[in-house]
Amino acid sequence: MIIKETLYNRCLNFIDERLITVNKTISDIQNSLQSETKSSAGDKHETGRAMLQLEREKAGHQLAEIEKQEHILQKINIDTKHQKVTLGSVVITTQANYFIAVSAGEIIVDNTVYFAISAATPMAQLLLSKSVDDEIVFRGNGFRILSIL
Numbered sequence: 782m783i784i785k786e787t788l789y790n791r792c793l794n795f796i797d798e799r800l801i802t803v804n805k806t807i808s809d810i811q812n813s814l815q816s817e818t819k820s821s822a823g824d825k826h827e828t829g830r831a832m833l834q835l836e837r838e839k840a841g842h843q844l845a846e847i848e849k850q851e852h853i854l855q856k857i858n859i860d861t862k863h864q865k866v867t868l869g870s871v872v873i874t875t876q877a878n879y880f881i882a883v884s885a886g887e888i889i890v891d892n893t894v895y896f897a898i899s900a901a902t903p904m905a906q907l908l909l910s911k912s913v914d915d916e917i918v919f920r921g922n923g924f925r926i927l928s929i930l
Contacts, residue, residue: 785859785871785930787890788880792897795885796850803843810837850883853899857882863929866908868900874917876924881905 814833857869866872872879878895880888885897898905907917908926915926 784890784895785869785880788871788888788895788897789854789857789859789869789882791888791890792854792880792882792885795897796847796854796883800844800847800851803840803847807837807840807844810840853883864912866911866926866929870908871895871930872908872926873928873930874924874926876922879904879908881908 810833814830814837853868859869861869863870866881868881870879870881872881878893880895880897881900882897884899884902888895888897896904900906900909904919907919911917911926913926913928917924917926
């Protein structure tokens, strides 16, 4: 279970880093909105404020997505071993290794590459509910599940 715990913690760190970045962006936008003073070129000022408002809205959507991912991670019990692939499973295949959690990309643990993927991704959709020795075909490439942690 050490692998699963490490992958889980790396996903948490990934989410925390994204949260820090988005919060800094929101703070910078707020500061820009507050410090912007009306100049004689009123239209230019209004355009600048509108652009900042759009950026703030975009950052708000990113913040909501991060909160959703945090909620998904909270549902995972890293001590549970699964017979079938489900949220929180580490899936070892003949092609690649996957951690079904959140989309955090490539994670290397002990020189082994794992892909942290969301359960909503096409690959995860193929893997969910499968068992050891099941065959999967993704984009014309076949592979087999070797183990589920």
